[in-house]
Amino acid sequence: MEVGRSVLFGLVALVGLLTAGNAALWLLVPARAAEALKMPLLTGAALSTQMDIGAFFLGGAIFTALALITRERPWFIAAAVLVLGAALYRTAAFALHGAPFLADMVVAELVMGSIMFIASRVLGRGGNG
16 A cells, blocks of 8 residues: 555656646746647737736646645645646537537546545545555
8 A cells, every 4th residue: 555655646746747847838938838738829918818827837836745745635635626627627618619629638637636636535634545
């Protein structure tokens, strides 16, 4: 069981690093960050609003770091809600507004969110493990 907990800890750390990397990319090279999310980089006031996506990733990275440091369940869940919310809204864009369905991105978000929820139970303070 200890090996499983270590692997799960590593997966959570990987989720955090990927999220932090996206936050940094939005801050330093927004054109590349937008391309990675399959969107054009906007200009003017729209660029300022589009850069808010970086705050989403920064928040997720901070929540994940706090989860790993404190082992408090709410931090794992906060990170999971952000990622799973992205999957939900991405799917809604497809279902309600005619956007193409980006299965690869939705699956990645579902996997990352699931890792965080599982970690909240296994690694979180008071977890079953």
